[in-house]
Amino acid sequence: MHCNSIFMRFVLLAWCASVSMGASAEKACIGVVPAGGGYAFWGEVGRGARQAGLELGLDIYFRGPSDENNPDAQKEILAVIAQKRCSALVLAPNVPERAKEVAQLRLNGVPTVYIDRSFGGSEAAAIVATDNYLAGGVAGREMARILGKHGRVVVFRMKRGVTSTDDRERGFMAAVKAAGLSVVLDEWIGSNVGEARTRSESALERLKQPFDGIFTPNESTTLATLSSLQKAGLAGKVRLIGFDMSKAFIDALNKDHLYGVVVQRP
Structure with a gap:
């Protein structure tokens, strides 16, 4: 390996x-x-x-x-x-x-x-396959490190029943809860980028309390949420940790619109 x-x-x-x-x-x-x-x-x-x-x-x-x-x-x-x-x-x-x-x-x-x-x-x-539970834990521990134990986070899941993203989400949740962070929103937004963008935008508009970070478990949810944050003027102000890699993510990392991604070797 x-x-x-x-x-x-x-x-x-x-x-x-x-x-x-x-x-x-x-x-x-x-x-x-x-x-x-x-x-x-x-x-x-x-x-x-x-x-x-x-x-x-x-x-x-x-x-x-x-x-x-x-x-x-x-x-x-x-x-x-x-x-x-x-x-x-x-x-x-x-x-x-x-x-x-x-x-x-x-x-x-x-x-x-x-x-x-x-x-x-x-x-x-x-x-x-990647050890997806471990991968989610990597993201969760990094989120806790950058936000501190009083941080408030949003989790945008992909969809129920996909073992890879389910495990990443479980690993992330376990890590942030162990670190004392508060999960203020936890929703499924779908695997299609357009659908996920619409749902993430709607969820963020409904959220009435402040939040500091977002976790997304795959490429499509990360891309959709990045777009939603950019549209809302929150890119770079909210720490987004996603999954996988693309040219769009490299550009976003360089602009500080995306804090980090967990990368598997495809």
């Missing part, structure tokens, strides 16, 4: 893992399906998969749904991979029902490796 640190002092690094596959005599197809699309994190996952394909002599079929809230699109992609007779699947499941397709693939001799998250089943051959 190897994790690279980011050059900026604001960036916090979570535990991460990597996996390799042995090459076979024939060039095999490996399907790689992220939970969603359009975000820097999943783009890096695809880049890494393609690089592994070049190194190991594998055909990589990388494709994800445009929206993580569209489970039918991911199911259709799995059907395409089955038609292509890929030898194995690498999957970030976006709903628990994916276990049925994965179990059927296993019966057909096609193993699956889950990445980023699972829903607790035994149908996959392996799981490659």
Whole structure:
């Protein structure tokens, strides 16, 4: 296992893992399906998969749904991979029902490796993921350090039932409560950036008491909340600690609009 640190002092690094596959005599197809699309994190996952394909002599079929809230699109992609007779699947499941397709693939001799998250089943051959509870704790302890034990924080969760972000949120909450911080708002805002922006703006408008920091558990919620803070004139005044990395986040870090992000190595 190897994790690279980011050059900026604001960036916090979570535990991460990597996996390799042995090459076979024939060039095999490996399907790689992220939970969603359009975000820097999943783009890096695809880049890494393609690089592994070049190194190991594998055909990589990388494709994800445009929206993580569209489970039918991911199911259709799995059907395409089955038609292509890929030898194995690498999957970030976006709903628990994916276990049925994965179990059927296993019966057909096609193993699956889950990445980023699972829903607790035994149908996959392996799981490659960050220790998300620990990652949330890293963010929570940093929030406590910069705000002190009397700080007031907002938690914008992604959505119920996604084990990776659920664990990050639990880790953060445990750390800030242990440090004595007050959580003055705790809401789910969704995985779609537009939806999350609208919900975070509305929540902040309704919040009648002062607050000092915000935690967001993934790229889309961080991007949405950053936009909401900028619109409200609060960027840089409220300490936002998010998750994952993108060019927009680097720009925001340089402007002090974003205090920090926890980064996994995709």
